[in-house]
């Protein structure tokens with residue numbers, strides 16, 4: 001199947017006529033072809049967005065909200081179809097795409113359909129000066145949204161929905177390895193009555209198409225989710241052009257477990273926080289730190305639970321772990337298992353590729369647990385972004401905190417304890433943007449989302465996203 005660019009409400013071929021093969025990770029077969037878009041395609045998308053902006057930015061909030069709601073409804077109605085496309089494109093279990101990815105994509109539109117009706121300008125009366133300040137929040141114009149492959153439609157819409165809700169027009173690029181649901185979103189937007197040019201989707205490689213969006217002089221804001229290295233590169237291009245930047249980057253998140261936690265809850269959730277979506281979630285707890293007093297018990301129970309997970313075809317209902325997103329990514333993740341051996345890490349479970357019946361060419365890897373003793377090892381310092389976790393023990397609260405913070409990343413952390421004082425002491429000192437206590441990945445879309453240190457700049461979610469996608473203009477009026 002040939003995917004096309006969605007520009008000015010039309011599906012069109014790339015100007016060069018060139019296409020790139022896209023693979024189904026569950027069987028290694030070519031699944032679709034995507035446009036290899038260039039600067040010229042991005043320029044065309046920009047022109048469409050620019051043309052649509054004057055009308056869209058003046059469209060009433062009520063109308064914008066209704067269109068976003070309609071998109072949310074259509075996504076919900078096409079749940080099975082979209083989930084199947086996502087699973088084929090990404091390799092994730094169909095059950096996960098049905099339960100998480102697609103419902104959340106719909107929720108993103110519904111959330112911002114509502115949020116925009118509650119987002120308001122501010123007024124400050126300058127008492128004593130006979131003056132009043134009105135702070136308007138104006139749409140920026142044409143903005144760029146670039147998203148990764150791990151939660152394709154989920155993360156794509158998490159950017160697009162607030163951008164268009166706030167009155168901007170968008171040039172967006174999904175990951176080249178998971179383009180399908182972004183392509184289908186174009187159809188849905190047209191069906192929902194989104195005016196032509198408000199959303200333009202350009203497919204292609206990060207280094208060409210993505211970079212053309214970032215470098216375009218008139219695309220004034222870039223919302224990017226992806227790797228830290230790419231984020232730094234994007235910042236180096238966008239910063240001298242004074243673009244607004246939101247960067248959601250990598251993580252190496254600690255999962256800190258104390259012996260006073262609810263053990264069964266912790267164990268069950270830790271299996272998910274380690275291996276959900278094949279460990280390819282930026283929020284996965286890839287460094288498990290366990291209090292010495294329960295370390296051996298945890299180790300035995302965790303290995304047992306993980307050994308019961310089924311690695312298999314994403315379309316089988318009892319599959320827990322599907323395929324990794326690409327051959328290249330599988331090789332990268334496997335290289336860390338070799339690194340572990342060189343560094344003296346001990347593989348407690350997994351470490352091998354899995355040959356899945358009738359899908360022998362798919363990119364499957366066992367969930368892998370590696371015991372390490374030094375937090376400075378590469379395994380504990382570098383983002384692997386696959387089904388590989390490390391475990392190590394700690395003795396004191398102080399040591400747990402030091403280990404948790406001892407990384408360049410600062411996206412999220414999970415803490416398991418029933419001690420309130422410990423909860424407050426630790427959560428206040430963790431250098432991350434997000435902390436979960438006695439849970440993981442429980443998301444309220446009103447809350448700020450994002451990381452510190454090398455995990456990013458800025459926050460998404462709720463009004464934070466609407467603030468990012470608007471410029472504040474203060475008007476000070478003096479009266480007699």
Ligand code: NDP
Nearest residue numbers: 148149174175176205206210211226227230248249250282
């Ligand atoms: P990449 O950084 O490789 O790519 C992300 C997106 O950027 C893709 O669409 C990619 O296109 C594009 N891109 C690549 N190079 C450039 C460039 N020079 N200019 C503009 N765009 C470019 O990340 P991955 O897709 O590999 O995603 C995994 C990463 O994303 C992990 O590090 C993960 O932690 C992070 N992530 C962070 C989240 C957060 O909220 N903090 C959430 C989810 C993931 P293409 O695919 O075509 O190369």
